[in-house]
Amino acid sequence: MSDYVEAGRGPASTSARGFAQAFAALDRGLGAAVETAAAGLVVIEIIILLAGVVSRYVFRSPLVWSDELASILFLWLSMLGAVIALRRGEHMRMTGLMRYLGPRARAFFEVMATTAPLALLALILYPAFDYASEERFIVTPALEINNAWRAAAIPAGLVLMTITAAIGLARRHRPPLILAGLIATAGIVAAFWLAGPALQPLGRYNLIIFFIGVVAASVFAGVPIAFSFALATFGYLALTTTTPMMVMVGRLDEGMSHLILLAVPLFIFLGALIEMTGMARAMIQFLASLFGHVRGGLSYVLIGAMYLVSGISGSKIADMAAIAPVLLPEMQRRGAKPGDLVALLAATGAQTETIPPSIVLITIGSVTGISIAALFTGGLLPALAVGAALCVVVWRRYRHDDLSQMRRHSTREIAKLALPAVPAILLPFVIRTAVVEGVATATEVSTIGIVYAALMGLLVYRQFTWERLKPMLVETASLTGAIIFIVGSATAMAWGLTQSGFSQQLAQTMAAIPGGAYGFLAVSILLFVILGSVLEGIPAIVLFGPLLFPIAKQVGVHEVHYAMVVIFAMGIGLFSPPFGVGYYGACAISKISPDEGLKHIWGYVVALFVGLVIVAAVPWLSTGFLKF
Structure with a gap:
């Protein structure tokens, strides 16, 4: 039943109640169908890629069609995942400012956060069908099938998103509010359309209007970031250029179709498996037995545990969710302040962004062409350096703790906890070594990790809940859709910026910054801290990576070194209040008020900045172990 009927805003008529029930039934049916299909696609992708690995490395007979089929299904998975994310409200969005609005204004902007994507979907639907139709003339090289089978995922996903958004709008909000949101959205679209002739002579000023003004207004109004990017790009191309909108759909497809991105859902699912099988818990308990008796010991364990498990799940929220429930209650029992706990948890989220x-x-590897193996190798030492800076703050804050009540674990107890922890501790190193040494690609090694984690859960930990598999698969699809749809939208936006000549102008401006390489790094740090707090990491990287990485190389900054610097800068923005979404995610997981963490987090933020400056000033930390 719709929220406005349940809220008791007046006696609902029989017809209104009937409509509400019909919408609810349609929502459940459509949601179940899409979730089942998406979960099935995740399983099929795992099977296909694992079969390719086994065929290549065991039977020495590669399956020439496996990557192509996996790529086709991946686009369908991404679009269906985007539908699920839209239905669940899991697309990345900026809601920090909405907390300061009154109930009426907040409700209105929540409606606008749905009507704005609906406007985009309505505008781009026909070009998407046109694009899929044009793809029928292309035949895939390995499977020799019509490429429209792959491209059809885009219009199909857009149609499903349109239906899902409309149902969600009808179910969650009152008709007068919906009407107001639709009128406001239609009015804004009409105003831009009528202003089209006046916009064309403005030239590059349109970049400010659309890619700063429209994006900022949409993002701060709570519109999902992916749709904000796409709206700005569509408006810019449609109103100020003669580019067919089918081209924008093509750029969206291009951004979502990089084969390396297939690693995203597989690592997300692997992270869920690690949590479900108890591997993360076993590792944390072992580390706690080693350091739990020293001052601030469990804080060091938190930093170390995040270092070991980070990155595997594909979501910092998932990483923190695997660790926080195990460590935080015990830390509070020992007298740690809740605000300090959530502050450190958020800081470790930023610290471990470069952990492969x-x-x-x-x-980054996908959009810039940098070797994934080089990035994996280069990310370990910088994270260690930043972690050391956090440890200094922990030492300073806990150096006077009373440990008279703390019992030191015996060697026998440590050994008992070490045995089950070994498989869990080995997994991250197996994954990283396999990629760095060239044994398997980043995509392939994720399937090896999935098999490893499943076997450990079944045979070693005896903890494998079959009932949780489908929800895990659906969650994997949802997070994948949210991430990949942003990548596609940001790719289209970056293409629009490039075609406008902005990239050349940006290159000239950045190259002229005083101070050479270090001046360029300083400006980049400032830029990506801001972008990290507003756009989060992946959208910012996809949007600005192709523009700035060539400039970094031009001014003499190694591309891997530059990658580490901008990732840490984005992490600081992402996990720092007042705008950092990651900070509020840490608060939600730890069930601690954001206000409690505010007075504790700034010491950790300073430590993160100190660590970032060290990483920026000492390129060897990022490049010292690369194979040139």
Whole structure:
């Protein structure tokens, strides 16, 4: 039943109640169908890629069609995942400012956060069908099938998103509010359309209007980031250029179709398996037995545990969720302040952004062409350096703790906890070594990790809940859709910026910054801290990576070194209040008020900045172990 009927805003008529029940039934049916299909696609992708690995490395007979089929299904998985994310409200969005609005204004902007994507979907639907139709003339090389089978995922996903958004709008909000949101959205679209002739002579000023003004207004109004990017790009191309909108759909497809991005859902699912099988808990309990008796010991364990498990799940929220429930209650029992706990948890989220197999690293490799193996190798020492800076703050804050009541674990107890922890501790190293040494690609090694984690859960930990598999698969699809749809939208936006000549102008401006390489790094740090707090990491990387990485190389900054610097800068923005979404995610997981963490987090933020400056000033930390 719709919220406004349940809220008791007046006696609902029989017809209204009937409509509400019909919408609810349609929502459940459509949601179940899409979730089942998406979960099935995740399983099929795992099977296909695992079959390819086994065929290549065991039977020495590669399956020439496996990557192509996996790529086709991946686009369908991404679009269906985007539908699920839209239905669940899991697309990345900026809601920090909405907390300061009154109930009426907040409700209105919540409606606008749905009507704005609906406007985009309505505008881009026909070009998407046109694009899929044009793809029928292309035949895939390995399977020799019509490429429209792959491209059809885009219009199909857009149609499903349109239906899902409309149902969600009808179910969650009152008709007068919906009407107001639709009128406001239609009015804004009409105003831009009528202003089209006046916009064309403005030239590059349109970049400010659309890619700063429209994006900022949409993001701060709570519109999902992916849709904000796409709206700005569509408006810019449609109103100020003669580019067919089918081209924008093509760029969206291009951004979502990089094969390396197939690692995203597989690592997300692997992270869920690690949590479900108890591997993360076993590792944390072992580390706690080693350091739990020293001052601030469990804080060091938190930093170390995040270092070991980070990046595998594809979501920092998932990483923190695997660790926080195990450590935080015990830390509070020992007298740690809740505000300090959530502050440190958020800080470790920023500190471990470069730990492979980080989805951010994979995304950078995808959009810039940098070797994934090089990024995986280069990310370890910088995270260690930043972690050391956090440890200094922990030492300072806990150096006077009374440990008279703390019992030191015996060698026998430590050994008992070490045995079950060994498989869990080995997994991250197996994954990283396999990629760095060239045994398997980042995509392939994730399937090896999935098999490893499943076997450990079944045979060693005896903890494998079959009932949780489908929810885990659906969650994997949802997070994948949210991430990949942003990548596609940001790719289209970056293409629009490039075609406008902005990239050349940006290159000239950045190259002229005083101070050479270090001046360029300083400006980049400032830029990505801001972008991290507003756009989060992946959208910022996809949007600005192709523009700035060539400039970094031009001014003499190694591309891997630059990657580490910008990732840490984004992490600081992402996990720092007042705008950092990651900070509020840490608060939600730890069930601690954001206000409690505010006075404790700034010491950790300073430590993160100190660590970042060290990483920026000492390129060897990022490049010292690379194979040139």
